[in-house]
Amino acid sequence: MELARLIHDFFNWHVMVETLPMLARGLVVTVEIAALSLVIGIALGLVLAVARVAITRKSVPLLVRGLNLPIAFYVDSIRAIPPLVTLVAVYFALPYLGVFLPRFWSAVATFVLVLAAFAEEIFRAGIESIDRGQTEAARAHGLTYLQTMRYVIVPQALRVAIPPLTSRMISITKDVSLASVIGVSDLLKQARAQQALTANPTPLISAAIMFTLLFLPLVRLSMYVERKLKQ
Amino acid sequence: MKRICTIVVVMAMAALLAVPVLADDHPANEPLKAAVDMGYVPFAFVTEQGEEVGFAIDLAKALADRLGRPGVEIVSVQWSGIFAALNAKRVEFIVAPTNIRPSRAENMLFTEPYMDTAQLIAVNAELADEVETFTDLSGLTIGVNTGSVSDDWLVNNQAEYGFTIDRYDSMLDAIMAVDTGRIDAVIADYEALAYAVKDKPNVVPAITITGSEQYGLPCRLGDTAFRNQLERALEGIKLDGTLQAIYNKWFGMEPKPTDAINTVYVGYGVPGLPGYEETYHQPLFAE
């Protein structure tokens, strides 16, 4: 291994400093996509989970219960198909349906779809883990189904859901750099562009360092939250 | 026990760091490694049968043969990363059509030119009648393969003609974007773009930009001995008709007499650019 050449090509201080502003711009885009996707995705996931639990009750007419099937198909499909494939399919295929989403929103839409599917499963598992007695007691006290959900079940379910949910949220945030594949100018795309412009791979390492600094605290934080909630 | 494990780990790390300096970059008994951007019709693309074919692939095979190497290994790299792959020694040279540019010549070692080329702008069929000169490009969104010379042309002319640039990771992606109506036009090398839109009724050629564009074969900076040898092989296949036959096969006609494909340049490299050596030498002919 030629150490000098390795340092010049991958840890070139001059290039790192020169490319930092463009990389920072990319980081902002990454964070924007992540923030939007996380908020909308989790909200949608929660709504879907409650809906699924509500319409699969015995007391619901068969026709309405049938709605569970498309939701189940959607959720299972997203979990089986790699997010990158979903991303590429959404971006390239939608124009044929007459829908022209700019890249940025194509990416957000995809990540929302993906996170919502995973979040739905996590929330639903959480809801179903709450003792039936709670529901019965709440209904006996005169609360409607929706009120029971809102004030009794869901808050408790959230506690159970938080560890797997934070883990999945971090995973989705890391996946945001997949958006570079469809040309979104996120941190990774900027890094590759700078690599081509400076004819030096250092920007890749800069990006790697920035990603690590961004995610390491999140990974540690999620482990901490997991441990705290287990108690 | 603990001590043994610690020693094993330390030894593994030491072995990784102490591996000797890189072996021979151009081993004579191994296939010639050439980089292409697969999908760039008709230079390098995959057929429905899964075969990798194209002008560039045939060119690489002819060169390998002339250099006495046992065949060729085609390495596909996305265009925007192809120079990085060359410098990282993943390939010995780039056989994907690379326009010769002074700025590029500072970062890599070109052989002499082997083919003339031009730029072509193709537009969505709906705009075909409206776009005839550069000024008609005003307000349009033009797609391009990131990092190509077409990209440079767009950047240099954007202020004057007022169009928007949309960058893609491959020429085909940009063409598809025009096909579906996402963008208005695409710009790329003439031969490749003309070939690619032949079977796409929604995308039609509009403006040809002629200049003095030529393709050369980039080698790593400092890899002079290999570049010289490669150039001798290139001159050899120019002079005995091999290269012209490949051209005819893929473009369906004989190249023009003044085309670089029919010209052998004195010395090594591109006259007037960094890396040029005015050294007289013999081309490499087949035995």
Place this chain on the structure above:
Amino acid sequence: MSAFIHNFLNIDVMYRSRIILLMGLKNTVLLALASLVFASLLGLFLAVLRELRNRPLNLLIIAYVDLFRALPTIVLFMIVYYMTPYFSMNPPIFWSAVITLSLNGAAYFEEIFRAGIESISKGQTEASRSLGLTYWQTMRHVILPQAVRVVLPPATSNSLELVKTTVLASVISMPELMYKAQQAYGLMANPTPLITAALIFLVMLWPFVRLTSYLERRMG
């Protein structure tokens, strides 16, 4: 509707792209299997090493696990691809991809196996040692077999994630299923190959999605 079928479920295009897609599928399966083997072995090795309770070694392993769980895999693919030649290794793209997926996957497997090993009570270890078994014998015959049961749900889930992550190898031009689907899409100007690839993944992995849910429910 007919436009939808023509563009997304075009039988003719599906048929014409079958060879290209099958080539991709073969590579995906090979990549997934090879990476799973190396990732799980490396993860297991690291987890067992951690039980030695050697402080400096543990710090190294923790650093490794944290780094490879924080770094997005797509970035790792590129770094491995561009850096390996500097270490006198010029692996074919397939092995570049295997190295990347194994390094990444091992970090997750290590955590899974460690949790599994530590969930088996210390009493078991002490009892075995006092019966005269060596450290390695205790591991092999007492601890690990029990840990397997605990480990199965998260390990299946992680394996599924690893198989899905193989598509990232397309960014270093590895001709796996999605890369080939994109080639076919460009060649035929029709997005059906992309949808076909998605369907292939769906059919191939849906059973494992169900299996993971089932295991998680049983052991959760």
